[in-house]
Amino acid sequence: MSNFKKFRQSHWYGLVMLAVITFVFWAFFKILAPQTFGDFNKLQTYLKTALYYAVGGCGLYFICVMGPFDMSVGANIVLSSVLAVNMSERFGYAGLLIAPLISGTLVGLLNGLVYIKLKISSLIVTAGLSLVYEALSIFATNGKEAILSPSYRAFGDYPGNLILALLAFFFCGFILKYTKIGTYTYAIGSNEVVAGNMGVNVDKYKVVAFVLCGFFVGIESILTISYGTSMTSASNLASMSRNFPPLMGTFFGLAFKKYGHPVIAIVVGEFIIQLLFQGFVALGAPTTVQNIVTGIVLLAIVTMTIKPVKGAVVK
Amino acid sequence: MSEVILHAEKIDKSFVGTHAIDHVTLDFYKGEIHALIGENGSGKSTFTSCLTGIYHKDSGTFTLLGKEVNAKNQVDGNYQGVAIIVQETGTLSGLTVAENIFLGKEDEFTKFHVKNTKAMNKKAQELLNSYGFDYIKATDIIDKYNFEDRKLIEIVKATYFKPQVLIVDETTTALGEKGRKELFKVMKDVKDDGRCVIFISHDLDEVLEQSDNVSVLRDGEYIDTVKSSDVTTDDLKKLMVGREMSGNYYRADYGEPISDEVVLRGEHLTVPGEIEDFSIELHKGEIIGIGGLSECGMHEVGKALFGASYDREGTVTTADGTQIKDIKTAIDHSIAYASKDRSTESLVINDTIQDNITLPSLEDIKRNHILHAKDERAFAEKYARQMSTKMVGVHQFMSALSGGNKQKVVLARWIGKNSDIIILDSPTRGIDIRVKADIYQMMDKMRKSGKSIIMISEEISELLGMADRIIIMKDGRQNGEFLRHEGLKDTDLIAKMV
Numbered sequence: 001m002s003n004f005k006k007f008r009q010s011h012w013y014g015l016v017m018l019a020v021i022t023f024v025f026w027a028f029f030k031i032l033a034p035q036t037f038g039d040f041n042k043l044q045t046y047l048k049t050a051l052y053y054a055v056g057g058c059g060l061y062f063i064c065v066m067g068p069f070d071m072s073v074g075a076n077i078v079l080s081s082v083l084a085v086n087m088s089e090r091f092g093y094a095g096l097l098i099a100p101l102i103s104g105t106l107v108g109l110l111n112g113l114v115y116i117k118l119k120i121s122s123l124i125v126t127a128g129l130s131l132v133y134e135a136l137s138i139f140a141t142n143g144k145e146a147i148l149s150p151s152y153r154a155f156g157d158y159p160g161n162l163i164l165a166l167l168a169f170f171f172c173g174f175i176l177k178y179t180k181i182g183t184y185t186y187a188i189g190s191n192e193v194v195a196g197n198m199g200v201n202v203d204k205y206k207v208v209a210f211v212l213c214g215f216f217v218g219i220e221s222i223l224t225i226s227y228g229t230s231m232t233s234a235s236n237l238a239s240m241s242r243n244f245p246p247l248m249g250t251f252f253g254l255a256f257k258k259y260g261h262p263v264i265a266i267v268v269g270e271f272i273i274q275l276l277f278q279g280f281v282a283l284g285a286p287t288t289v290q291n292i293v294t295g296i297v298l299l300a301i302v303t304m305t306i307k308p309v310k311g312a313v314v315k
Numbered sequence: 316m317s318e319v320i321l322h323a324e325k326i327d328k329s330f331v332g333t334h335a336i337d338h339v340t341l342d343f344y345k346g347e348i349h350a351l352i353g354e355n356g357s358g359k360s361t362f363t364s365c366l367t368g369i370y371h372k373d374s375g376t377f378t379l380l381g382k383e384v385n386a387k388n389q390v391d392g393n394y395q396g397v398a399i400i401v402q403e404t405g406t407l408s409g410l411t412v413a414e415n416i417f418l419g420k421e422d423e424f425t426k427f428h429v430k431n432t433k434a435m436n437k438k439a440q441e442l443l444n445s446y447g448f449d450y451i452k453a454t455d456i457i458d459k460y461n462f463e464d465r466k467l468i469e470i471v472k473a474t475y476f477k478p479q480v481l482i483v484d485e486t487t488t489a490l491g492e493k494g495r496k497e498l499f500k501v502m503k504d505v506k507d508d509g510r511c512v513i514f515i516s517h518d519l520d521e522v523l524e525q526s527d528n529v530s531v532l533r534d535g536e537y538i539d540t541v542k543s544s545d546v547t548t549d550d551l552k553k554l555m556v557g558r559e560m561s562g563n564y565y566r567a568d569y570g571e572p573i574s575d576e577v578v579l580r581g582e583h584l585t586v587p588g589e590i591e592d593f594s595i596e597l598h599k600g601e602i603i604g605i606g607g608l609s610e611c612g613m614h615e616v617g618k619a620l621f622g623a624s625y626d627r628e629g630t631v632t633t634a635d636g637t638q639i640k641d642i643k644t645a646i647d648h649s650i651a652y653a654s655k656d657r658s659t660e661s662l663v664i665n666d667t668i669q670d671n672i673t674l675p676s677l678e679d680i681k682r683n684h685i686l687h688a689k690d691e692r693a694f695a696e697k698y699a700r701q702m703s704t705k706m707v708g709v710h711q712f713m714s715a716l717s718g719g720n721k722q723k724v725v726l727a728r729w730i731g732k733n734s735d736i737i738i739l740d741s742p743t744r745g746i747d748i749r750v751k752a753d754i755y756q757m758m759d760k761m762r763k764s765g766k767s768i769i770m771i772s773e774e775i776s777e778l779l780g781m782a783d784r785i786i787i788m789k790d791g792r793q794n795g796e797f798l799r800h801e802g803l804k805d806t807d808l809i810a811k812m813v
Contacts, residue, residue: 177432179429180422180425180428182430183421186409186414187407189409190408191407194406195418196388197368197369197388197405198388198390198418198419199388199389199419257409
């Protein structure tokens with residue numbers, strides 16, 4: 001096997017690819033908009049947004065690897081964020097941190113249990129339950145905007161946000177690599193019948209995946225409300241648009257799974273998406289153009305990375 | 316006779332509408348390779364699946380060395396002293412080799428819920444090395460390895476902990492020469508160690524060669540146990556089927572002229588890494604056999620001719636000049652293909668027998684542009700029954716059928732489609748002798764009615780018995796061609812294979 005072929009199959013190839021893609025996009029927009037794009041301060045801002053989406057992306061990764069999907073991430077963020085505001089008013093930072101973690105985890109648990117018990121598509125279950133979570137967010141706020149007190153916004157900026165996000169990333173990587181949950185997540189995603197025959201409690205670990213997703217979305221909620229400082233309750237599935245930014249990072253994680261660095265891929269993937277968005281803003285492109293190009297670039301990167309085998313079944 | 320290692324007492328298991336095993340009582344002994352044979356659907360795999368926890372028996376007891384075995388799943392079965400190597404793929408993509416070997420047994424490497432990946436990899440590599448598979452790396456993602464190497468990994472997974480009873484369920488059909496050798500070596504080691512192997516195979520020569528005793532099941536019932544040294548394959552066939560089976564169920568003619576009319580022409584076919592500059596002309600009413608060692612590229616030829624190969628170079632042309640570049644064109648021009656890998660390439664496993672049979676024929680079944688459920692059912696029933704498929708009804712799901720019955724459904728589909736050119740890859744793989752005979756008769760009838768067949772097969776006797784012309788492949792290339800004649804011997808073919 002040639003050295004290049006060996007390198008292509010190694011873990012390093014994935015990391016180098018991510019670095020190269022990041023640099024190419026940064027350089028592209030920096031050349032076109034040198035004044036308004038990509039200096040050190042701006043890069044920090046892009047990273048700030050990327051961090052909280054990436055935390056949610058880590059949670060979604062557990063579910064997407066197995067095969068199901070979670071459409072309630074947006075509703076979970078809304079509910080957990082407004083609860084974080086409410087509880088921070090009573091218990092300070094303890095409320096800000098613990099309330100969304102508990103609510104996010106409970107939402108994940110409920111999603112998982114209903115999905116397993118009803119044995120219907122996770123898309124339908126989580127979309128249906130999103131309506132419930134949105135309604136709960138309205139009850140929690142009486143329909144008013146929840147605003148986080150300036151005294152509790154430490155996780156909205158460096159270093160608080162970075163520390164919390166890094167803790168989440170390490171925790172995610174640790175679960176994937178050093179616990180049974182990680183192995184079983186991949187095993188169920190590969191063939192749940194065979195995994196079941198090997199003694200893996202498939203239903204239990206699917207619920208665990210939903211719980212973990214909810215937990216990480218809880219952390220994303222802390223970062224979201226701390227950075228954005230306010231949250232309005234949602235209804236009629238208005239929270240759906242919040243599902244997609246973390247999902248983009250998950251796509252990167254799935255695409256780079258084979259190189260063994262899904263968490264790094266999720267974080268860098270979110271950063272790349274931010275570079276794109278902010279690059280177009282710097283160029284003054286209308287939002288519609290931004291969305292079109294971002295969507296195409298995302299597909300192109302994932303396609304290039306996965307290099308699907310010709311004839312492979314893709315669902 | 317030595318001491319009983321495993322006693323099965325009145326094992327009973329039913330599925331919806333099928334009594335799969337009917338109160339089977341059997342003894343297995345220490346230091347024994349005990350073959351379990353029977354027709355497709357006779358209950359062999361269900362019996363061993365009940366022992367290993369893949370299925371849960373309805374009643375009866377398994378007693379291993381005096382202790383009752385009640386496995387909840389395969390890993391639980393392993394802990395209770397039984398292990399199984401299955402016919403289809405039993406490893407999981409996306410996991411490393413080490414994770415596959417120890418799947419379900421991570422606790423052996425876990426402290427305070429933290430997995431010691433390094434120790435697991437080290438142990439897995441030691442095991443692989445001890446089996447002589449040191450070219451397989453424990454840390455590699457298993458997808459890197461081919462089907463045969465993955466089977467070898469399964470052998471390690473199923474035997475490293477020295478199970479008292481090892482079940483080898485139709486595994487040999489999936490293996491090439493190298494894999495079979497390794498498997499038989501492992502089986503012999505288990506036997507020499509005073510443990511027991513339950514060996515399931517449809518290859519009766521292989522059964523007599525490898526086993527000490529043979530037990531026969533028929534329609535879920537225990538029939539008899541005989542010593543391998545006391546019986547012939549014909550005796551076994553009689554026990555399996557319940558009546559005399561003539562040893563020669565191939566076509567009897569020799570020297571019949573072949574039509575000059577070419578119905579399919581493949582020219583300079585190349586699929587990188589698989590086949591190289593392969594050309595073939597199939598005549599009307601001809602059966603061409605393609606043989607060789609498992610990895611010689613012959614299985615890719617079927618796909619290449621059917622338009623199912625990717626990166627194919629060269630041309631495939633029908634008699635009317637149509638170029639076959641994709642599957643749809645092939646089917647539209649009356650070409651049928653049954654893949655060797657029926658579970659993943661031929662069948663919609665989570666669908667019914669009816670849907671699997673009618674799928675390519677829906678246009679033909681339609682009346683006034685509308686599909687009528689009654690017509691579909693009648694169509695499926697006609698061809699399923701023609702192939703003697705053992706089933707509750709055509710509404711039954713494919714996943715509930717035995718391996719051989721699945722193959723019957725594949726064949727029923729293409730008989731129903733009434734294609735003129737039929738490409739059959741390993742058509743009798745995992746199929747019992749009675750159905751084998753039916754398939755050979757069906758092929759002969761098709762040939763006589765002017766249909767043309769390409770039969771890809773690893774069974775030399777099948778090639779000699781059925782083909783008008785035999786092409787032998789080696790390393791992706793044609794390495795020899797033989798015309799049908801009485802004097803043609805298996806050694807002539809083998810000489811061109813190796």
